[in-house]
Amino acid sequence: MIFKIKKSSRIILVLIFLIIFLMVLGGGIFLYFLNKKKSVQDNLPPIIKQMIVLNEDIEKTTSDIYNASGKLDSISMVQSRITDIESAIKLIGDLRQLVEENQIAIDRLTEFIEDHTSFVHRKNLLWVFAIKEFYTNHHVVQHHKSRVNYLAAFETLLKYTHTNFQNIMELQSRQHMRSYDVYYMRYRRAADSHNRFNKKRISFQTAFVEDHPEVTPFLPGAHHTGPFKFWDKFSF
Structure with a gap:
């Protein structure tokens, strides 16, 4: 036809x-x-099923953190308007909440593993302990702390800039500009420190995955392999 x-x-x-x-x-x-x-x-054993469910919370909050961080990076390159500063302050508040939720999800998973230690040994599922080992590693813990410090320093700088925007940008008050310099240097130190810890965390995770490929589905993806963009200092 x-x-x-x-x-x-x-x-x-x-x-x-x-x-x-x-x-x-x-x-x-x-x-x-x-x-x-x-x-x-x-x-799969019920305990492993529960671990998968718990890990889904970690995956979601980790993905949300890096998406929000990418938006903050973009805003950081456009900071001459007060509306951009307001957007960045709100985004940092959202990020802080996501970071807290992410850590709670991680703690929930590691505590679950700890609570079922005897089962893991009995069933010879020793690879499960590698997940806890990763999340409690010094490099991962320090990376989390440095991110909290980075966000706090960034927020303090932005709030001061927002409150004193006219004195800094238009009147160029010496007093306010000196204070701005102090807040900015604190922010840059926190950002530099966070970038260093981020590089160490990435190196550790790369080596860890090579040693424990079986736990890869329970670990964060490869995010933020490069340095964070800095909030450029105002040109007065």
């Missing part, structure tokens, strides 16, 4: 058929792997 139709219409019908075929094929493949994944998870 298709061949009895004129050429232009026949091409359209063939294309429609191919599109529908590919959609059905794609849906079938998706359902196959989805069912396969469910089948694998169904055979």
Whole structure:
């Protein structure tokens, strides 16, 4: 029947058929792997299933942190308008909340592992302890602390700048400009420190994954491999 139709219409019908075929094929493949994944998870011990659920909270908050950090980096390059400063202050507040939620999720997972130590030993699931080892490592802990300090120093600088925007940008008051310099240097020290800890954390995580590839699904992805963008000092 298709061949009895004129050429232009026949091409359209063939294309429609191919599109529908590919959609059905794609849906079938998706359902196959989805069912396969469910089948694998169904055979996991209940404790491992619970660990996967707990880890989902870590994954979500980690992803949200890096998305928000990327937005803050972008805003940091445009800081001559008071509205940009207000946006950055709000974003830092959101980031602080996300960082707290992320740490709570991490603590929940590591405490869960600790509470089920005997089960892990009994079932010979010793790789589980590597997850706790990662999140309690000095480099990871210090990276978290440095990020908290970085956000606090950044917020203090921005709030001072926002409150005294006219004195700094328009009147160029010596007193306010000197205070601004002090807050800015504190911010730069905190940012430099955070970048150093971030590099150490990345190096540690890379080596850790090589030694413990089996726990990779429970660890953060490769985010922020480069230095953070600094909030440029005002040119007075």
